[in-house]
Amino acid sequence: MSNRDDRPRLRLYVEAPLAEGADVALARPQVHYLATVMRARPGESVVLFNGRDGEWLARLAVLSRHEAVARPDSQIRPQTPEPDLWLLAAPIKRARIDWVAEKATELGVSRLWPVITRRTQAERVNLDRLHAHMVEAAEQCERLSLPELAEPTALPRILADWPAERALLFLDESGNGRPLAEAVAGPAAPLAVLVGPEGGFTPDERDMLAAHPHVRPVTLGPRILRAETASIAALAVIQALAGDWRG
Numbered sequence: 001m002s003n004r005d006d007r008p009r010l011r012l013y014v015e016a017p018l019a020e021g022a023d024v025a026l027a028r029p030q031v032h033y034l035a036t037v038m039r040a041r042p043g044e045s046v047v048l049f050n051g052r053d054g055e056w057l058a059r060l061a062v063l064s065r066h067e068a069v070a071r072p073d074s075q076i077r078p079q080t081p082e083p084d085l086w087l088l089a090a091p092i093k094r095a096r097i098d099w100v101a102e103k104a105t106e107l108g109v110s111r112l113w114p115v116i117t118r119r120t121q122a123e124r125v126n127l128d129r130l131h132a133h134m135v136e137a138a139e140q141c142e143r144l145s146l147p148e149l150a151e152p153t154a155l156p157r158i159l160a161d162w163p164a165e166r167a168l169l170f171l172d173e174s175g176n177g178r179p180l181a182e183a184v185a186g187p188a189a190p191l192a193v194l195v196g197p198e199g200g201f202t203p204d205e206r207d208m209l210a211a212h213p214h215v216r217p218v219t220l221g222p223r224i225l226r227a228e229t230a231s232i233a234a235l236a237v238i239q240a241l242a243g244d245w246r247g
Helices: 028-037 094-106 127-141 155-160 203-211 227-242
Strands: 011-013 045-049 055-063 068-077 085-089 111-116 167-171 191-195 215-219
Touching: 011 127, 028 055, 028 068, 045 068, 085 094, 085 227, 094 111, 094 127, 094 227, 111 155, 155 203, 167 227, 191 227, 203 215
Parallel strands: 011 045, 085 111, 085 191, 167 191, 167 215
Antiparallel strands: 045 055, 055 068
């Protein structure tokens, strides 16, 4: 299993515990995916992960159009620590927030937290749909866990309860903050990135952020980026300079 070309073509996230010989009944959408979309066969090898027990090589002990059971045989990778990086993002239009959830998963975010601001236009967030996009992204990018998906929360409440040990990097579109690359240089520490709505933060919200002891305004350069572009650009910079892209 050391060569990626030798890995099974199917990789699935499951909620159940993973252990040798402990059968895992797969969810109905997974049954449809295996039997109808991928045309898998009983006995075919699959890879399973659940965010707790590492990654396991399993085989499809049962597979029909109505039922699928996977039987783990051996652990491929143990569970290992992943980056402690949060993304706080104001909800945006459906296709764009779905894309952010997918790419944030690929980039190793440990928590995705929708933030409701004064100018947020999409206050209703379909968490089930976002979760589904994160599952698919985690299956494809071979990470061992899913990001935690937090309930949408108003910005003042988030700031009132903010943990002192975590710096909140506020992407300030006014350009008054430090360059992000400078702000993350130095010893690794728990970080969070805050990205505002399409219309930006109001003056009152900006003042509230500036007054908070754990908020650091940062900039991504001279151009105004779309909210979804800013989210992914910031995560990429952090992973390259202070995250697990450094090897």
